[in-house]
Amino acid sequence: MSVFSDFAMILLSAVLVNNYVLTKFLGICPFLGVSGKTETAIGMSFAVMFVMTLASTASWLVQQYILIPLDLLYLQTIFFILIIATLVQFIEMMIHKVSPVLYQGLGIYLPLITTNCAVLGVALLNVQQDNTFITSALYGFGAALGFALVLVLFSGLRERMEGAPVPDAFKGSAVTLITAGMMSLAFLGFSGLVKV
């Protein structure tokens, strides 16, 4: 019971309370870049979920079985980026094969997951928080889920705003950022919900 509730807390915390995009402000680049259309946003969500979950587990393994035993912690960043880059290349090829249209839609943002601070952030935070293998996988998945949630919601809002007569001065990124800010304020309501 307590193990499961712990797991649930980790997920809830990563998805809502400490949402990567809206409270940690990580991964803003794809958040603004691919939220123009819901379909692309959903595709991106799955790509990020895949990369984040695997990256957090793989980085945990590397940390525990290579970096710590060999005392190579100074190579942490380069190792993690290597992992993430490999995963991103892999998913890029996969998406190109499975859904060429999605591939076109994601455009430059797909390879850019490599340098996405959210992914690297998850790997590093995992290590900092001394998570176990399972919790680090959960944490990575939860963070990705949170990213996916706000990305999809935000894309819905943006699609709705597409037809709106936004004043000239606020067109484009301005109103998008204001909306993101409002969402972020709303997500503050979750603060304190889970004490992790």
Added chain:
Amino acid sequence: MLEQLMYAIASLGGFALLAGLILAVSSKIFHIEGDPVSDKIDALLPQTQCGQCGFPGCRPYANAVASQAADVNHCVPGGERTMLAIADVMGVEPKSLDQEEAIPMVAFVREDECIGCTLCIKACPVDAIVGAPKQYHTVIADHCTGCVLCLEPCPVDCIDMIAKPELLEHWSWPLPDTTRAQTGLERRESHQHD
């Protein structure tokens, strides 16, 4: 100290090699035949084969756009809608058209002037002109794409482009006259998305 360095080089190198191997294998698995994006674009083009885009037909232009060798805005007969559809497929910003969209036209042969040389028949990319040598030629209006490729070869200039007759069945409601609808239309046409 040296030992440490060796560990570092070996582990990083080994790991990188492993990653490279995985990618090499997966690139074999996910190898793609052909270009599905080009097919998609070809399906959007009006197939007039007019060559106004600077390519010798619709398929070549589709290939060029898919490989990002050409812009999305070169299809003149396709007009605004085709350009937007292609931009959508390619995931790029829409661009304004090269030329103003013209009203749909069809070729018409002034039969009393036609000398029956068959040059226009050979030029027509969609076999829309019928006629035998030394006979009057006629344009099948329903098949004509209005590509004007037949005008040039005609030695006696007996081919005119006439506006396609508007049919009652093809009439459709225009956008409402309300300000809200019209401002939306203007915004769409100025391509200030986002």
Added chain:
Amino acid sequence: MIKHFFKKLGFSQAPFAGGIQPNMRKETEHSPIEVCPLPPLLIMPIKQHIGQACSPLVAVGDHVLRGQKIAKAEGYVSVPIHAPTSGQVIKIEDYAIPHPSGMGLTSIFIEPDGLDERDETLKPIEDWQHTDVSALRERVRMCGIAGLGGAAFPTFIKLVQDQRNPIETVILNGIECEPFLTNDHRLMVEHSQEIVLGMQIIMHMVGAKQGIIAIEDNKSDAIECMKKAVNHDDMGLDIQVLSLPTRYPQGSEKQLIEAITGKQVPMGKLPMHVGVLCQNIGTTHAIYEAVILGYPLTERVVTISGDAVPQQGNMLVRLGTSMRFIYAQRGLTDFDGLQILHGGPMMGERLRHPDIPVIKSSTGLLALSQDFFREAHPEEEPCIRCGHCSEACPIRLTPNLLADHCRNEQLEKAADYHLFDCIECGACSYVCPSHIPLVHYFRFGKGQAAQVRREQNFAEASRQRSEFRDTRIQREKDEKAAKRRKVRATHTPTEPNQGKE
């Protein structure tokens, strides 16, 4: 009161989803059908129904009799057109028809000779009960009968016995839910016997066991008359008169079927797939005339109403009569600042001028004052998403979202939001507090989608022709090359050009 409250909460026991209760303004419901005199000129457009246009059978100068076929049907979904009176064909040329585009259509101009002689080639079928069903069907087709409720779909197509989809119930649509219109109402009151007889013919033709005459409860005199006629004329068929609560758009075929049987016609299917056939009152009366009297469709009942008409009423009008002539009969001659509608106010088209002939689908002619009209068409305001349109929609669409997609020309999304299931009843526009012309957007979207489809089909055909040409040229090249090789190989001296291609 409590029931009303619950209805507002959404717990209503409405027989079909959505719907509205507009002010019916049936001001002409007690004015009997008057016969409109013959006009000096009759103009018959060659297409008065849904489907393919007819092709004229007469030439300028021909003398025609009333009921003589003057244009023959082309294709399956088409019915012929008959001369509305005897007279001379004076010209055949384009003329305005009741269509929102204001475009014209080839029309046959007939100058009446005043004798109104009937063409007697079609004989009455007295013994219809023992006549072959297909002969009756052919008679309905030959008499040019198309749905007189406004859609003008060729009636004979629906009157078919299909073994896989046997029709159990024939519903006679006496709903007439459009405000202002009372032509069916008056027909039911004045010609109830004929209508019941027509209905029996229909039931005989499709082999139905049950017949329902559905009438809204705001036409109590029609209900009484029809009940009397049904009781009087008991022919062993199960026909009942059903009174339904007044609600727009109950007269729409699919909604009426749902209201009566509780069944929904599946998407892409026809009423016959749920064993039901719907017929309009006017059409039924026309079937009666075609079978029992042998009269082709040459006249119909039209409601002339609207706040600008001095003497509102119903008239029996020859097809092809100019609307200006009809309005003049009702005392309206000055059209300055007036708006003219063809059909009811919910679904009818606005016409640009009254010099347009009445056709088979003309249910009503309305003339509205500019003020009355302006009230319905104020400037569009932004959607506040109140959802009233969704509640009013009898198809359960989400009209406001759908209209957004249509306005932004996102046609695929619009199709995903079931644009093509919209019946354009206008209930959504009627309730919209922002005065958004929702139906107009849907019509725009449908037109654009049709245009895109046409262009795609044309592009596909062009591509095929182009590919065919390419392969042909390649083949010719190959053949030429092969021939040349053959010629070279055998070293036969070539003959001079024989002009071969």
Added chain:
Amino acid sequence: MLIHLSSPHIHGGDSIRSQMMSVIWALMPAACVSVYMFGWLAVFQISSCMLACLATEWLTLKWMGRSTSPLGDASAALTGLLLALTLPALTPWWMTILGGIFAIGLGKQVYGGLGYNPFNPALSARIILLISFPLQMTTWVIPLHVQLSGLNLYDISLAWTLFTSGIAALPQAVDAMTMASPLGYVKTAWTQGIDVNTALQSYDYSYLNAFIGREAGSLGETSALALLLGGIYLLARHTITWHIPASFLATVAVLAAIASTVDPNHYTPPLFHLLAGGLMLCVFFMATDPVSSPVTPVGQIVFGVGCGIITWSIRTWGGYPEGAMFAVVLMNCTVPIIDHYCRPKVYGQARKKV
């Protein structure tokens, strides 16, 4: 002009203005109760907030060079009234006006005006204020019936002093005038390990007071009765449908009932939840704001349930005592997605299709 006009050519006569006015009328009982409870302070707050909203609307429209006709549709006035009713009586005057500017400027006109705002303008402003000025936004005035003598808010000059100079004008009265709201009190008690019943007793909580509005809270939130009356009026006028209020209230009640049955010492009872804080105002006037809520009936129920879950969770476990406002704005984010996936089955559509 008027070349192509599509049917229908008659209209039911409903207008945006009539919709907005009916909401304003429905808010009148709550506004009256607030004036009764908080005297002239309420009058000042409400009128300054409404004026700020109307002025902002007028100014922004002028600046953008658009027609100022939307002023006539009463939507800005409604936003101002709604925002004022969510504010504590002792909100400094400049904060009230700032709130009005935020609501119309940032909550509505930035998105292109009425109908395009994804979030409820009044609630966005309220959340901005709450997060920016947490202290002032959670300082509640004791309503009249328990007030100490000498502090008569029916005295216009005293109220004006409080309104313009803030509570600092009467330093001796601060403690005497303010107290925690029931929600905040219970939450504080909970973190100190005091069980719910003891806390409620020590607060001197009574359901009747909460129902008619004789308790600490924002101007218009205290009286569940007045808000309920307004809600019923809206339902009867068919300005809103039952879907959102019913599902919202039911979700909060069910969750609270389950939790308080399981552990009555830890979780407050359902009735307390229903009557407390801004729930009633949010349920009937904020969540049902047509612009920022789903269109489809199923979507509205999903929306209401989501609001209920978030409200109850934040109240029970969150860092803020009241969660209804956050819940509504959070659910506002989900509206386009809900609308897309909760469309009703259209006529004749096969059942299996999603």
